[in-house]
Amino acid sequence: xxxxxxxxxxxxxxxxxxxxxxxxxxxxxxxxxxxxxxxxxxxxxxxxxxxxxxxxxxxxxxxxxxxxxxxxxxxxxxxxxxxxxxxxxxxxxxxxxxxxxxxxxxxxxxxxxxxxxxxxxxxxxxxxxxxxxxxxxxxxxxxxxxxxxxxxxxxxxxxxxxxxxxxxxxxxxxxxxxxxxxxxxxxxxxxxxxxxxxxxxxxxxxxxxxxxxxxxxxxxxxxxxxxxxxxxxxxxxxxxxxxxxxxxxxxxxxxxxxxxxxxxxxxxxxxxxxxxxxxxxxxxxxxxxxxxxxxxxxxxxxxxxxxxxxxxxxxxxxxxxxxxxxxxxxxxxxxxxxxxxxxxxxxxxxxxxxxxxxxxxxxxxxxxxxxxxxxxxxxxxxxxxxxxxxxxxxxxxxxxxxxxxxxxxxxxxxxxxxxxxxxxxxxxxxxxxxxxxxxxxxxxxxxxxxxxxxxxxxxxxxxxxxxxxxxxxxxxxxxxxxxxxxxxxxxxxxxxxxxxxxxxxxx
Amino acid sequence: xxxxxxxxxxxxxxxxxxxxxxxxxxxxxxxxxxxxxxxxxxxxxxxxxxxxxxxxxxxxxxxxxxxxxxxxxxxxxxxxxxxxxxxxxxxxxxxxxxxxxxxxxxxxxxxxxxxxxxxxxxxxxxxxxxxxxxxxxxxxxxxxxxxxxxxxxxxxxxxxxxxxxxxxxxxxxxxxxxxxxxxxxxxxxxxxxxxx
Numbered sequence: 035x036x037x038x039x040x041x042x043x044x045x046x047x048x049x050x051x052x053x054x055x056x057x058x059x060x061x062x063x064x065x066x067x068x069x070x071x072x073x074x075x076x077x078x079x080x081x082x083x084x085x086x087x088x089x090x091x092x093x094x095x096x097x098x099x100x101x102x103x104x105x106x107x108x109x110x111x112x113x114x115x116x117x118x119x120x121x122x123x124x125x126x127x128x129x130x131x132x133x134x135x136x137x138x139x140x141x142x143x144x145x146x147x148x149x150x151x152x153x154x155x156x157x158x159x160x161x162x163x164x165x166x167x168x169x170x171x172x173x174x175x176x177x178x179x180x181x182x183x184x185x186x187x188x189x190x191x192x193x194x195x196x197x198x199x200x201x202x203x204x205x206x207x208x209x210x211x212x213x214x215x216x217x218x219x220x221x222x223x224x225x226x227x228x229x230x231x232x233x234x235x236x237x238x239x240x241x242x243x244x245x246x247x248x249x250x251x252x253x254x255x256x257x258x259x260x261x262x263x264x265x266x267x268x269x270x271x272x273x274x275x276x277x278x279x280x281x282x283x284x285x286x287x288x289x290x291x292x293x294x295x296x297x298x299x300x301x302x303x304x305x306x307x308x309x310x311x312x313x314x315x316x317x318x319x320x321x322x323x324x325x326x327x328x329x330x331x332x333x334x335x336x337x338x339x340x341x342x343x344x345x346x347x348x349x350x351x352x353x354x355x356x357x358x359x360x361x362x363x364x365x366x367x368x369x370x371x372x373x374x375x376x377x378x379x380x381x382x383x384x385x386x387x388x389x390x391x392x393x394x395x396x397x398x399x400x401x402x403x404x405x406x407x408x409x410x411x412x413x414x415x416x417x418x419x420x421x422x423x424x425x426x427x428x429x430x431x432x433x434x435x436x437x438x439x440x441x442x443x444x445x446x447x448x449x450x451x452x453x454x455x456x457x458x459x460x461x462x463x464x465x466x467x468x469x470x471x472x473x474x475x476x477x478x479x480x481x482x483x484x485x486x487x488x489x490x491x492x493x494x495x496x497x498x499x500x501x502x503x504x505x506x507x508x509x510x511x512x513x514x515x516x517x518x519x520x521x522x523x524x525x526x527x528x529x530x531x532x533x534x535x536x537x538x539x540x541x
Numbered sequence: 542x543x544x545x546x547x548x549x550x551x552x553x554x555x556x557x558x559x560x561x562x563x564x565x566x567x568x569x570x571x572x573x574x575x576x577x578x579x580x581x582x583x584x585x586x587x588x589x590x591x592x593x594x595x596x597x598x599x600x601x602x603x604x605x606x607x608x609x610x611x612x613x614x615x616x617x618x619x620x621x622x623x624x625x626x627x628x629x630x631x632x633x634x635x636x637x638x639x640x641x642x643x644x645x646x647x648x649x650x651x652x653x654x655x656x657x658x659x660x661x662x663x664x665x666x667x668x669x670x671x672x673x674x675x676x677x678x679x680x681x682x683x684x685x686x687x688x689x690x691x692x693x694x695x696x697x698x699x700x701x702x703x704x705x706x707x708x709x710x711x712x713x714x715x716x717x718x719x720x721x722x723x724x725x726x727x728x729x730x731x732x733x734x735x736x737x
Contacts, residue, residue, distance in 0.1 A: 198696050223627065251696050262692045270677070282688045339602070366686030
């Protein structure tokens with residue numbers, strides 16, 4: 035947090051001015067070093083909360099399935115997925131997910147580690163897999179959030195490190211804010227831009243702190259898990275990361291590749307429901323399907339828990355191998371179960387997603403205003419950095435522009451164009467920064483383009499899917515995108531108040 | 542009247558939402574009074590916020606209800622602040638600008654900057670992973686619990702270490718402490734196995 039107001043203290047302050055100034059120096063250094071990465075991760079994270087809705091927007095004619103799947107429908111979906119996987123010689127691991135409060139589709143995926151062949155299908159309410167899943171824009175946004183489109187391990191690590199930097203910024207920001215309570219509700223608009231942004235930065239940062247801490251900690255842990263488990267494996271499992279992961283994630287399949295019948299998933303679901311009457315099917319993950327060493331991880335959810343589901347393990351013969359305790363087990367098991375839902379807001383349906391969207395946007399604004407304050411402070415101190423002001427405007431508004439350019443590139447040429455279009459737009463925005471007159475112009479041009487192209491994406495989507503939209507979620511997503519695009523346009527076309535004031539003063 | 546609206550979850554959720562809003566509004570009213578008393582409002586405000594947490598916990602269970610309540614507290618506070626923001630005139634700029642802490646000005650150079658970055662990013666990371674893995678290997682808990690808790694501590698310790706090393710002007714002190722912590726962590730994690 036930055037730029038806290040100072041008055042002569044009546045008693046010794048809780049945090050000494052020297053400590054606060056040292057903390058502010060560290061807070062600024064960290065923010066400057068990681069600002070762009072944190073901003074991109076926060077902005078894409080906010081969008082990733084709505085990943086399932088974005089996928090429905092991209093395929094608005096695919097079936098929507100309400101309510102949890104019955105044992106028979108889930109089993110049929112597994113059998114269908116197995117049949118499709120066999121046809122491609124990719125019957126190795128199969129994952130079927132039913133509708134929940136978080137997403138309303140029947141999804142079936144298969145993947146063969148050896149060949150890399152995989153399939154992603156969407157099913158109807160009877161368990162038939164009717165259409166291949168195709169959502170390149172949602173996947174582009176999600177991959178950008180999870181691994182920045184870098185090679186998997188390196189991308190995860192860099193995003194994890196970004197989460198650590200964000201968490202560290204929250205700690206140093208809190209400790210450099212001695213007027214935490216005195217300014218608790220102050221949002222003074224007008225006057226100095228620097229202090230106005232500081233109020234916004236501090237209020238959004240402090241009141242959203244539980245959310246900010248939760249998403250940065252869980253995100254950092256998810257990103258760094260491969261590294262941490264790698265060191266854990268060296269210390270306790272003779273360097274075997276698979277064994278280390280198995281100690282955390284539960285039973286893994288054995289290497290016995292002898293052919294075996296498909297597991298009776300319906301019987302397993304009924305077995306769990308016999309013990310937990312209110313348990314509903316969420317997912318089933320079968321590793322080494324159709325082999326003697328296969329293991330079934332059945333996800334069943336009972337109400338009142340954050341975990342997306344508890345994991346119940348069975349061997350291929352239906353013998354129970356225990357459960358993961360993700361809902362009612364030990365503290366570590368429950369934390370494990372809550373990590374992903376808490377990080378993405380996938381635990382309470384659309385209202386929680388909307389809340390996460392707003393809080394994620396707040397965290398993005400906190401990141402953006404942090405650098406704006408630093409730049410304004412330099413300007414106030416007579417050490418203006420106009421090039422960095424323009425670059426930061428290019429980062430801030432170039433990203434939404436790059437996202438919509440990626441969407442249009444997908445419409446024009448297909449999913450493989452998303453990353454090149456995104457990178458090209460980002461690079462061009464940054465290269466254009468030095469040649470624009472000032473940061474305000476840069477910001478306006480990028481917002482104008484993002485708004486226009488955002489509206490274009492909505493219109494193109496309408497044309498492409500004209501008469502074929504059966505999923506109402508697609509219309510809602512289009513509506514929200516149009517509103518955001520219009521807001522960007524309005525903000526870009528609004529008269530510049532500061533400039534008008536300067537002109538009226540004869541400046 | 543639709544009877545479904547009267548189900549206990551909806552009632553408790555509505556009561557919790559109202560209590561949260563009233564609590565934050567009372568805290569703001571107390572904040573407006575500043576030094577002029579208002580302890581009653583402060584106590585009542587926090588009691589209402591706690592009451593909202595309890596109502597949410599009754600409505601959805603402690604686990605989910607607490608998560609909802611924390612989110613609701615943030616959003617209600619944002620809403621109260623947004624609806625009561627103060628528009629200031631330009632003439633008040635000078636006073637406010639004069640009354641802000643600035644970050645400490647420190648002499649720096651590239652070598653020092655790289656040293657700080659290595660400390661905050663690399664050594665703080667090495668130390669925190671060492672502590673996390675030591676807990677994952679040796680803590681007196683079931684294997685899954687100690688692995689998850691050890692893992693969860695890594696980003697928290699790393700973030701704390703990063704904040705501390707960046708604010709501490711003495712590089713040597715930070716280096717010695719982080720190296721010591723690393724030695725202890727990796728010693729606990731690896732030595733028993735190496736010596737057995």
